[in-house]
Amino acid sequence: MLNRLVAVLFFSALMLIPGVAQSTEDSQSLFESGKAALESGRTDDAAAIFSRLIEANPQAAAFYYRGLAYSAAGRDTLALQDFDRAVSMEPDQAIYHMGKGISQIRTANYQDAIKSFSRVLELDPENVQVFSLRAKALFHQGQSVHAMEDLTQGIRRNPNNAALYKLRGDILSSAGEYDSAVQDYDVAIRLKPNDPAAHNNRGIALANLGKVKEAVEDLNRAMDIASSTPAQVRVPGISGNPW
Structure with missing residues (x-):
């Protein structure tokens, strides 16, 4: 099972990121297999599947979902790298910044997390959950x-x-x-x-x-x-x- 924050990111992404763009039927099927593995808690399998997708056709969605797999497995440094890559490829996708901010909190990069969550609010002002996340980063910054x-x-x-x-x-x-x-x-x-x-x-x-x-x-x-x-x-x- 996914932990709470990863689950929030996962199910939010289901509505916002339907799949990989310009994908073949095989790659879309592989993408769905990766999501299913992640949802069932098979984080290593999910990371491996998204790595295959990235190797074949690196896209922001695949980096994001691999970041979720790493995050669910507690591999926060790797997760942060993937979320950062997703953000660099699609900087206007709020959910990518949210994943990045959560990984920044988990790696004690609180000042950077504040910036990430502030960007989420710029892109998605109705996102109420981000207030509690940014509050956490702010608290850790004194x-x-x-x-x-x-x-x-x-x-x-x-x-x-x-x-x-x-x-x-x-x-x-x-x-x-x-x-x-x-x-x-x-x-x-x-x-x-x-x-x-x-x-x-x-x-x-x-x-x-x-x-x-x-x-x-x-x-x-x-x-x-x-x-x-x-x-x-x-x-x-x-x-x-x-x-």
Whole structure:
């Protein structure tokens, strides 16, 4: 199975990138085989198939999908190289910049990631998810205020996105603003009741407010949902880094 971010990129690409341009029937069939391998989690097979396509006829779509395969396999440096190649070939394709930005985050190139996500918004202003991604890069660059602004913008555009409230709560909690953090976690949990990280992080914020009983209830709820311990569930942000 694909991890969440790779899955988002994959299924977005299905709508935006139907296949390789000027392809033969055989190459289009091979392209579809590569996508099927990627979707089923056979990342090595997918990378090999897209490599064959690239060798025969290098096109941006093939580099992009091979980048997804590398990303799903945790080979982020190779993924970044492929996304960068796709961007250089088709610079107006927002999804390519998004893949590049995610790989830049994973390789700790946060300043470059900010530029990539800003370009996504220029090309696709309605892309709400990119606000949370750029916020992550901004936070890692020490720009917490701008990260908060991005998350707030995302919330205005999509007020039912639990992840945005949860991430904003993480930043507030890491800054010691526990009351405000709890308010955001409350909304996140109302929208997505079975998110163990939101329960866990709200519990930590409540504990810092001295509300021990409520904190324990949240931490226990997180354990029940995740069948784990708070240490395993906790997003490592409450001590300073919400991602």
